[in-house]
Amino acid sequence: MHELSVCQSLLGEVERVAAANDATDVSKIIVAVGPLSGVEAPLLARAFEVARMGTIAEHAMLEVETLPAVVWCKSCALETPVPANALLCGRCGSWKVELRSGSELLLTRVELITRADGVSASG
Amino acid sequence: MCEQCGCAATPKVVHVSGHAGIVSAKAARSQSVEILTGILSENDHQAAHNREHLDARGVLAINLMSAPGSGKTSLLEATIDAVGDRLRIAAIEGDLETENDARRIRAKGVPAIQITTGNACHLDAHMVHDALHALDLDAIDILFVENVGNLVCPASFDLGQHANVTLLAVTEGDDKPAKYPVMFRTSDLVVLSKTDLLGVLDDFSIEEAERHIRALANPAPVLRVSARRADTLTPWIAWLETQLAACRGGAMRRPHPARAHIHRHAAE
16 A cells, blocks of 8 residues: 555645645646556545645645556557556567556646735736 | 657646636636646655665665565575675665564675665665665675565655566466566566475466566566575576676666656636
């Protein structure tokens, strides 16, 4: 259960973004997670409920976008969506493929609340 | 492609969200900030720093991972015996509790730092950094970081190592790589351990284990080792020496990851 550590790192990143934008609150956090990142989306969501307490993201909603595992076969010049434990070309079955998607563990967007009369964010 | 750092991620079109119905409509406004950063970027930065530290001293760092009881510490003990004075070894030992493993390594005359994680299921780059400062890196050729026995969580945390080595004991079942793909996909070498027991096990197929590793698109060598039989260690020691030479030749240097780039977008 390392999702709590992952959440704490996530909140650290969010706090940095919030501070850089003089935000007073965070309304939404969007992350992208692949099946080969080692992080389970439902566990991450549950850990977030606990980890957000007392942080600037205390009222934030977490949206987890799950990404597919996709491999690229050089000899077939083909991308195939695959299960996480069978990274094989969908046409020729070769394992000599590149992972094109599936290992992501990314913070992609944060929605912040800033004061209307604040110094931050014009335009 | 991302224009900021050249990574493959494609930023989505920026959404400018209006008032999200939150508190005082007049006093607050909502702002959407597009970011593309690893959630673990703080750890990744520390890991890159650790690697620079190790590179500067010519130390090869190996992250040794496996399920509990697969023989990581026994492999280290046998390795220390096998290399004698040829290579200077040190170890960082990760466990939830006890100094037992560090004591076993120190008994071989090799420096060992024990990290006890309490209830944490993995080592992270910050823990390893603290341990690095307790070691004389100028007196080390190869540093083994023996991770917490766990095939799940350690796979997600870069420690600053140059290579991942995963042990799979032949008593465990040859389908472990299919069950724990995240760990085995990122292994640079898989060591099948306790192979002296193969004679009494009729349900472990080395070919099957290797097939499951290849199904993770992983070309990693698979070595058969018994810590009880010194002759089986030869390919393992040869692999370590090759890695050390590559590390010292600069072939294992990686660029420091770009710090998160914050794209500030329109607010209303």
